[in-house]
Amino acid sequence: MPPPEPEKVDKRQAAREVIDILHEIATLLNTHLNRQQLSYCVSLIENGVNPEALANVIKELRTQYPEPVLADGKNEA
Amino acid sequence: MSKTQEERVEHALSQLLERILPTYPDEDEVAADERAGEPAIVPDVNHVSDLIKRDLIRDNSFPDKALKFSNLFSKLLAQPVLNQKWAMLHFLHLLSDSEPPTTTQSDGARVPDHRQFLVDSPAFNEAFSSAGLRRLPKPETSKPARSVQTLRLERRPERRKAEETDEQHKSPAQAQDKAERMGQEPSEPALLRDLPFTLQGLSSTNLVFSAPNKLKLPATLPVPLISLLHTLAEPSLLYRSLSEFVDSSEGGLVGQSFRSALGAELRSYLGLVATLEGQIRRALAQLDESLPRQGIGKAGVTLRRCVVWTREATMGLRLMSLMVEESRGKKGGELISLIHSFSLSHGDPFVGAFAERLLSHVTRPFYDMLRQWVYDGELSDPYLEFFVCEQKQLPEKDEDGNEKGGATSVWEDKYKLNPPMVPTIVTEDFANKVFLIGKTLNFIRHGCGDAAWVESYSKSASRELRYGDTASLERSIGLAYKTTMARLIELMETRFRLFEHLRAMKSYILLGAGDFIAVLMESLSSALDRPAITQYRHTLTAQLEHAVRNSNAQYDLPDVLRRLDARMLELTHGDIGWDVFTLEYRIDAPVDVIVTPFAGKQYLKVFNFLWRVKRIEFALGSTWRRCMTGARGVLGAVSEKVGADWKKARAVVAEMIHFVNQLQYYILFEVVEASWTELQQKMRREGCTLDDLIQAHSKYLEDITRKGLLGSTVVDFPAQLHELLKLMLHYRDAVDGLYSFSVAEFSRRQDKAAAIEARTKAGKWGVSERQLDTGSPFAAAPASKLVGGSANDDDILAGLRVRLGSLSEDFRRRVNVLLGDLYYQPDPDLRWLAMVMNFNDVYEPVRRRRGGSRKDKEKEKEKEKERGKEAEVKDGGEGGREAGEKAKT
Numbered sequence A: 001m002p003p004p005e006p007e008k009v010d011k012r013q014a015a016r017e018v019i020d021i022l023h024e025i026a027t028l029l030n031t032h033l034n035r036q037q038l039s040y041c042v043s044l045i046e047n048g049v050n051p052e053a054l055a056n057v058i059k060e061l062r063t064q065y066p067e068p069v070l071a072d073g074k075n076e077a
Numbered sequence B: 001m002s003k004t005q006e007e008r009v010e011h012a013l014s015q016l017l018e019r020i021l022p023t024y025p026d027e028d029e030v031a032a033d034e035r036a037g038e039p040a041i042v043p044d045v046n047h048v049s050d051l052i053k054r055d056l057i058r059d060n061s062f063p064d065k066a067l068k069f070s071n072l073f074s075k076l077l078a079q080p081v082l083n084q085k086w087a088m089l090h091f092l093h094l095l096s097d098s099e100p101p102t103t104t105q106s107d108g109a110r111v112p113d114h115r116q117f118l119v120d121s122p123a124f125n126e127a128f129s130s131a132g133l134r135r136l137p138k139p140e141t142s143k144p145a146r147s148v149q150t151l152r153l154e155r156r157p158e159r160r161k162a163e164e165t166d167e168q169h170k171s172p173a174q175a176q177d178k179a180e181r182m183g184q185e186p187s188e189p190a191l192l193r194d195l196p197f198t199l200q201g202l203s204s205t206n207l208v209f210s211a212p213n214k215l216k217l218p219a220t221l222p223v224p225l226i227s228l229l230h231t232l233a234e235p236s237l238l239y240r241s242l243s244e245f246v247d248s249s250e251g252g253l254v255g256q257s258f259r260s261a262l263g264a265e266l267r268s269y270l271g272l273v274a275t276l277e278g279q280i281r282r283a284l285a286q287l288d289e290s291l292p293r294q295g296i297g298k299a300g301v302t303l304r305r306c307v308v309w310t311r312e313a314t315m316g317l318r319l320m321s322l323m324v325e326e327s328r329g330k331k332g333g334e335l336i337s338l339i340h341s342f343s344l345s346h347g348d349p350f351v352g353a354f355a356e357r358l359l360s361h362v363t364r365p366f367y368d369m370l371r372q373w374v375y376d377g378e379l380s381d382p383y384l385e386f387f388v389c390e391q392k393q394l395p396e397k398d399e400d401g402n403e404k405g406g407a408t409s410v411w412e413d414k415y416k417l418n419p420p421m422v423p424t425i426v427t428e429d430f431a432n433k434v435f436l437i438g439k440t441l442n443f444i445r446h447g448c449g450d451a452a453w454v455e456s457y458s459k460s461a462s463r464e465l466r467y468g469d470t471a472s473l474e475r476s477i478g479l480a481y482k483t484t485m486a487r488l489i490e491l492m493e494t495r496f497r498l499f500e501h502l503r504a505m506k507s508y509i510l511l512g513a514g515d516f517i518a519v520l521m522e523s524l525s526s527a528l529d530r531p532a533i534t535q536y537r538h539t540l541t542a543q544l545e546h547a548v549r550n551s552n553a554q555y556d557l558p559d560v561l562r563r564l565d566a567r568m569l570e571l572t573h574g575d576i577g578w579d580v581f582t583l584e585y586r587i588d589a590p591v592d593v594i595v596t597p598f599a600g601k602q603y604l605k606v607f608n609f610l611w612r613v614k615r616i617e618f619a620l621g622s623t624w625r626r627c628m629t630g631a632r633g634v635l636g637a638v639s640e641k642v643g644a645d646w647k648k649a650r651a652v653v654a655e656m657i658h659f660v661n662q663l664q665y666y667i668l669f670e671v672v673e674a675s676w677t678e679l680q681q682k683m684r685r686e687g688c689t690l691d692d693l694i695q696a697h698s699k700y701l702e703d704i705t706r707k708g709l710l711g712s713t714v715v716d717f718p719a720q721l722h723e724l725l726k727l728m729l730h731y732r733d734a735v736d737g738l739y740s741f742s743v744a745e746f747s748r749r750q751d752k753a754a755a756i757e758a759r760t761k762a763g764k765w766g767v768s769e770r771q772l773d774t775g776s777p778f779a780a781a782p783a784s785k786l787v788g789g790s791a792n793d794d795d796i797l798a799g800l801r802v803r804l805g806s807l808s809e810d811f812r813r814r815v816n817v818l819l820g821d822l823y824y825q826p827d828p829d830l831r832w833l834a835m836v837m838n839f840n841d842v843y844e845p846v847r848r849r850r851g852g853s854r855k856d857k858e859k860e861k862e863k864e865k866e867r868g869k870e871a872e873v874k875d876g877g878e879g880g881r882e883a884g885e886k887a888k889t
Helices: A006-028 A035-046 A051-064 B002-020 B027-036 B045-059 B064-078 B085-095 B122-127 B142-164 B175-182 B188-199 B223-247 B253-285 B292-299 B303-309 B311-327 B333-345 B349-362 B364-376 B406-413 B428-447 B451-461 B470-495 B498-509 B514-528 B537-549 B558-563 B597-632 B639-684 B690-707 B717-762 B769-773 B781-785 B787-823 B828-837 B852-869 B876-888
Strands: B208-211 B214-216 B388-390 B415-417 B564-568 B581-585
Touching: A006 A035, A006 B064, A006 B085, A035 A051, A035 B002, A035 B085, A051 B002, A051 B085, B045 B064, B045 B085, B064 B085, B188 B223, B188 B253, B188 B303, B214 B223, B223 B253, B223 B303, B223 B311, B253 B303, B253 B311, B253 B333, B253 B349, B253 B364, B303 B311, B311 B333, B311 B349, B333 B349, B349 B364, B364 B428, B364 B451, B364 B470, B388 B428, B406 B428, B415 B428, B428 B451, B428 B470, B428 B690, B451 B470, B470 B498, B470 B690, B498 B558, B498 B581, B498 B597, B498 B639, B514 B537, B514 B597, B537 B564, B558 B564, B581 B597, B597 B639, B597 B690, B597 B717, B639 B690, B639 B717, B639 B787, B639 B828, B717 B787, B787 B828
Parallel strands: none
Antiparallel strands: B208 B214, B388 B415, B564 B581
């Protein structure tokens, strides 16, 4: 990925766009995922991870570890 | 390559976990817990987007969020880089509206339960399987887990590649060799691959259509698969037969539209098959040879699933083939009725909706025909499918053998309502209305020659008629009905002067115009007394002309007078002019639709009867006049000889005149005028149709003939009346004979008085000895003049007396019988007539019973005796009555 060939650049551009779109959808749906989290999720799912499982994991984690008001997981960008 | 991918996953996961929470141990326990929560749905991008949209709409009263989502979704779909769009969306959907992770607790304060877990562990991989189907619990646990892993390992490189080339290449599954290894021939994937062709009715390697309606299944398959294939074979076979039916082109327009509607349904079925094929291909591409049954359970498409997917379509096909089976031999309205019966009376809403859908297509040609019929009055029905049919061969003669006029055929016989063809989507009333509209338009166009109006009407009123819009259909039909009927009546009234003609017929044929008839009778009477052979038409028409000019008829319309004609009926030997003369009123098209030739005959019948009555009245009147004038002069002089006879004769003649007058009054005022008023009322009614006019007129005529004693009831009134009238004529002749006898007697006496005068003047004796010898000087004087002639005269007088007596007797008897019959008629008017004739109980009505003829004879004998005994009794009826009473007892 690092080598910045022109088509790779295009790809990245496209990937960013996708992330943008997905982020918008995510905010629309109140998923409370930030961009970073989202992009990791995307890459996980793209690599064949079961989306339901992932979602459940995230939910589970959230219930088990409720964030403080200033959740560092979110602010660390 | 795979290694790096694994690393990437691990990296991403750990990153994510780090960012979500502080690191804890035993994370894999959670993952193990999550194993059960695999996606329970088939991966379908559109489906999940629909779900999301629905949620958004549900949660927000305004659709703007959903709209926004739709935009984003379409943008996302356009993006080539993302492969797991469904998974991503599903993931987001699951996370949606999750509780905002806000707690006052810090991450670090949490007890780290699940700190790390093995990403590569089989359980985890299993959990993150991409297939969207719920898995069946498997007996062996370790082996499938490993195979899943291998699947992952094998597939990932490809996916990588696909990602890089922006294209998704599905690896072709090598299922066949795998299947052979499993010992099942053919394998399920192979069958799945063939399935789309089978569903389209095409033969394939494993599933061969051996006959048009036979599908051969491979014998090597296990029973469960066979049963599945049986289920799948049904739509295939149905489709085959249906497509055959759709391709055939026999049948009428409705049949063809039925075929096309079925064709559209079959196309949607093919669409389903195509999507099915797409699913199958995609599933087959994802197959994995290493799994048992090639992992077909994971691919999402199995034969069982196909059965489920084709279920609804199978029901549709079944219904269609049922319709096709039942539609054989039916056409037009029957076919529509058939389909309508499915939509109307079938309990299954699916069937109802399906039939409704078909109906809207199938009825299109029907409504086209309806439109043309209702707005143009033309029948365009090449396959005889409409419920109105044209009769090709016009019947020249009806059942009575009467010739029919052209216009009558146009109205009555040209078109016919064909009840079996009336589709059930329209009511019977509606069909009748439609039939009448078209017929009227057609009649206006062809019968009345008013094509211009029809054309302008069809241009202005024509509108589209469709199935399902019953209210507006009813309205437009009702409107068309009103318009056409009003137009036809208006045409009849103004252009064809229907009412003028009817009035003219009433006044001339039914003797309504008394002055005209009186003049005609007077001028014709002398001519008509002569034998029929000497009658000439031109003299008759000349007299008619004379009568018209000398009566109020001259002010009538020339068109009406032109139609009035005098004519002679067929001659038979011995007829005199009275018997054959008739008046005629010519009616031409299109009024003869109402005044049919049959009606013309009725009119003629009534006229002949009335004319005869009139003639009797005229004859009796002239005789009466002569009697009255003669009584002052001639008859007074001979009263001592024939005075008694004259008195009797006058009484009888008065009786007859009373009878005739009552009869005439009854027919003209009680019957004709009453029926005429009724007819007027009916014809002037609002919303009257031509059929109503025809009906009203035939009712009018029927009333006149029935009440006018001309109808053929149980009692033969016409014959009785005819006899009575003949009797009156004979009696009149006899009275005339008496009159001429009296005149002869008178002239003899005058001659004698003159002779006596002459002799006295000559200085001789007025009466010689020889003359006195023969008898009394006064009474026997005429007889003494000519000795031979005296006896002769007495004979004549006696003959006359007998004749007059028997005729009056006969008249009375017949009137009694007639009155007896009249009293027992159901019609109050007829009873009224009897009452009027016998207002002072002069007559003794006789009720005829079975065997009455014998009694009549007995009565006659009795009367003969009575007559012989008491010839001097003036009122013969008294004797007759007594005799009748005796006979009764």
